[in-house]
Amino acid sequence: MARLTVNNQPVEFRIDGETPLLWALRDAANLTGTKYGCGTGECGACLVIVDGQAMPSCTLSLGEADGRTVTTIEGLAAWGGAPDRNHPVQQAFVADQAVQCGFCTPGLIVAAAALLARNTDPTEADIAAAVTNICRCGVYPRLVRTIQRAGRIMRGEEAGVPVPAPAMATTPGL
Numbered sequence: 367m368a369r370l371t372v373n374n375q376p377v378e379f380r381i382d383g384e385t386p387l388l389w390a391l392r393d394a395a396n397l398t399g400t401k402y403g404c405g406t407g408e409c410g411a412c413l414v415i416v417d418g419q420a421m422p423s424c425t426l427s428l429g430e431a432d433g434r435t436v437t438t439i440e441g442l443a444a445w446g447g448a449p450d451r452n453h454p455v456q457q458a459f460v461a462d463q464a465v466q467c468g469f470c471t472p473g474l475i476v477a478a479a480a481l482l483a484r485n486t487d488p489t490e491a492d493i494a495a496a497v498t499n500i501c502r503c504g505v506y507p508r509l510v511r512t513i514q515r516a517g518r519i520m521r522g523e524e525a526g527v528p529v530p531a532p533a534m535a536t537t538p539g540l
């Protein structure tokens with residue numbers, strides 16, 4: 367059993383503490399925006415924010431996360447003080463169409479949001495160092511531009527680009 371704060375809600379998981387946090391979130395909490403890619407902490411598809419740091423949830427056990435505060439892509443906007451789905455990084459990804467198949471996108475957005483929470487004006491080198499996610503579709507050329515746009519929105523130097531509410535159910539967290 368483990369007690370966590372997930373997306374600002376207290377959650378008690380009554381499952382094996384050895385369960386990777388990824389599967390606790392996806393299977394027990396139905397937070398399926400966090401994706402499974404490599405399972406070895408390499409690709410970034412499963413990134414969540416744990417006590418302010420982007421961490422792979424595939425290699426962190428539920429027991430290790432006990433007592434900690436976790437934010438998933440579903441709760442990211444609120445974590446950044448924005449309305450649902452409207453964290454500045456989400457706005458910038460939509461505005462720049464920095465999404466292809468979308469599978470890696472939640473992890474990329476979480477990595478970028480964690481970086482911008484520390485530094486709203488990152489250089490290309492800062493972004494390359496902090497956002498090491500693997501994208502099989504190759505959205506990399508747009509990432510620097512998109513993350514820097516999100517930073518400008520956060521700094522109030524550029525108007526936000528609100529993400530409209532979905533007209534129908536979509537992939538959670540995108």
Ligand code: FES
Nearest residue numbers: 403404405408424
């Ligand atoms: S699935 Fe966790 S880092 Fe790839």
Ligand code: FES
Nearest residue numbers: 467470501502503
């Ligand atoms: S957009 Fe397809 S894997 Fe990144």
